Ligand SMILES: [Fe+2]
């Protein structure tokens with residue numbers, strides 16, 4: 456739902472997103488008797504900071520989508536979840552990894568002499584890329600097929616899990632170093648659009664990888680994870 460549209464009524468927002476009633480209550484917006492009124496008009500009439508309320512609604516909507524997504528992923532069979540991970544996250548990486556590598560070598564050539572941190576970013580990214588490429592293959596050729604007949608492959612899955620979770624931890628550490636080397640993906644003022652795009656894509660990759668690893672460690676391999684035992 457796009458809360459910023461002009462003809463959205465307060466009642467329809469609460470019907471779609473129950474948590475909105477709490478947000479509206481906090482701003483003194485009447486969502487019961489005044490539910491038929493347009494949100495946009497009420498915001499203007501009552502002098503409520505529009506951006507603040509739109510952002511609060513959007514945040515609540517995102518949270519709800521995430522929790523629905525987690526519930527449905529939690530109830531998937533390991534095979535279905537593996538297919539989901541492969542379709543969504545492995546495919547994404549197969550496009551993003553080489554694209555970012557090309558962009559990084561371009562910006563290193565153009566901006567490296569002034570932005571020496573790019574040498575370290577380039578080195579770390581190269582490590583992450585090659586580690587992940589073999590990692591994806593390990594999952595696709597060994598782990599995911601083993602789930603097709605999980606009962607017969609428990610021991611194999613358990614051994615693979617230890618390796619795979621270890622590789623996730625190593626990737627997480629490189630991501631942290633990349634974040635540090637790029638100054639939290641801060642884009643310097645004197646650089647070109649390619650530099651900006653590279654850092655934006657790198658940050659997107661970080662986000663996607665965190666989600667991807669969360670699904671594998673905490674859902675797919677949960678019962679095989681021996682860390683902390
Ligand atoms: Fe994966």
Ligand SMILES: [Fe+2]
Pocket residue numbers: 590594619623668671
């Ligand atoms: Fe993985």
